[in-house]
Amino acid sequence: MEGMLRIDGREIRLKATAATPIRYRSEFGVDFFKDVYRFGVSGNTIAKSDSGKAVTDEELNAIELDCVYRLLWAFAKEADKDILPFMEWLExxxxxxxxxxxxxxxxxxxxxxxxxxxxxxTQISRGKGKKKKK
Structure with a gap:
């Protein structure tokens, strides 16, 4: 799957493949799915704040921008193998x-x-899972 993001007037192509989680761990030494979980927690806190609900100090402290930026870079790297190393890219x-x-x-x-x-x-040989004709 591919996506696009415009930042600072630049179009950043993004791509997810089966190799993304493996490449992520190799690049950052962190499990991709653990960071996805952290991203979810951070995103929920931002959404709560955006909706006008009170956000606790504990929730604010749980926001991990670096996790989001690592995920973003990994998807950009999948789309373009020639992008700069992580910190240079951020800078x-x-x-x-x-x-x-x-x-x-x-x-x-x-x-x-x-x-x-x-x-x-068995389902295939019995024809299960096929759409019925009307």
Missing amino acids: SFDVLPFTDCAKAISPLINKLMQSKKQKTP
Whole structure:
């Protein structure tokens, strides 16, 4: 799956593949899915704040911008193998708006987390799982 994000007038291509979690761990030494969980916690806190609800100090302290930026860079790296190393890439932007970044990477994360039920050989041979004609 691919996506796009515009930052500082630049279009950043994003891509998620089966290799993304492995490459992420190799690059950052952190489990991809643990950071996805941290991203979810941070995103929920931001959404709560944006809706006008009170946010506790504990919730604010749980926001991990570096996790979001690592995820963003990993998806950008999947789309363009020639992008700068992580810190140099971050330094090439004046700002990286958290909300815009989160919205751009969410569909990619969701796609990687999706599972599809596979048909068993028995279901295939019996014709189960086929759509019925009307």
